[in-house]
């Protein structure tokens with residue numbers, strides 16, 4: 019699951035789209051649209067230019083000039099991959115036969131696709147004619163629409179492909195009131211908000227009877243930290259994940275506060291952690307996975323002291339720690 023550093027990396031990559039205009043939107047899995055129908059969403063964003071791209075916790079916010087905001091939550095396996103028109107056309111051409119099936123199955127708007135084809139080169143139409151007239155010459159084997167490509171944002175000079183293996187990712191269209199409501203229910207963002215030591219102490223006090231790892235991962239208190247970074251932050255601060263928050267000394271809390279921003283900033287700099295399928299918007303891996311001290315290293319030697327890293331479960335999540343380095 020992408021955490022704050024991965025989402026921040028994607029947001030930075032998507033900033034290239036500022037000023038660009040949406041020309042169309044397709045979805046083969048419209049259930050991902052949470053507060054709006056597919057037809058209304060496509061209509062609302064088409065013709066709109068992008069004013070800014072930002073992040074609210076793990077939600078990607080694409081703000082339009084009409085002051086509506088497209089909010090994308092990648093959840094477990096969502097991936098946004100940017101491509102240029104030339105590449106898209108090559109891929110699109112290869113996928114044409116399957117697109118016919120896609121169109122039939124998903125009731126996609128063929129008329130718009132024709133206009134798209136006319137606007138973006140006649141190659142596709144010719145190819146389409148060929149495939150219709152001579153279906154035998156097309157090798158269908160490798161030419162399937164990627165199975166997990168569910169939504170496609172067409173922009174004037176780019177195509178933004180939205181893949182999602184598990185199909186938990188969501189898309190919403192929000193106004194400023196919706197955004198304010200979400201922000202009110204969220205905690206402090208350790209990267210974009212002021213995150214003073216005083217504020218951090220107050221947060222800890224709110225969750226004091228809980229285990230410190232649970233607090234770090236609780237979005238209503240602190241935003242954007244998931245299992246990977248909670249484990250790494252606690253290792254960096256030399257604190258055992260199962261410690262109750264109110265058992266931490268002031269010195270330990272200061273160390274923890276420092277480790278939160280230190281680890282997150284370092285992970286952003288290294289463009290995130292690619293352990294399972296995380297990719298940035300250019301389809302490239304991050305490199306923070308090479309810096310992990312404990313996460314998913316159960317049974318291996320601690321890189322600092324050689325002790326075997328242990329695994330336990332806190333709030334149903336695997337938790338990794340070094341019993342010697344962490345207290």
Ligand SMILES: [Zn+2]
Nearest residue numbers: 320323340343
């Ligand atoms: Zn150790």
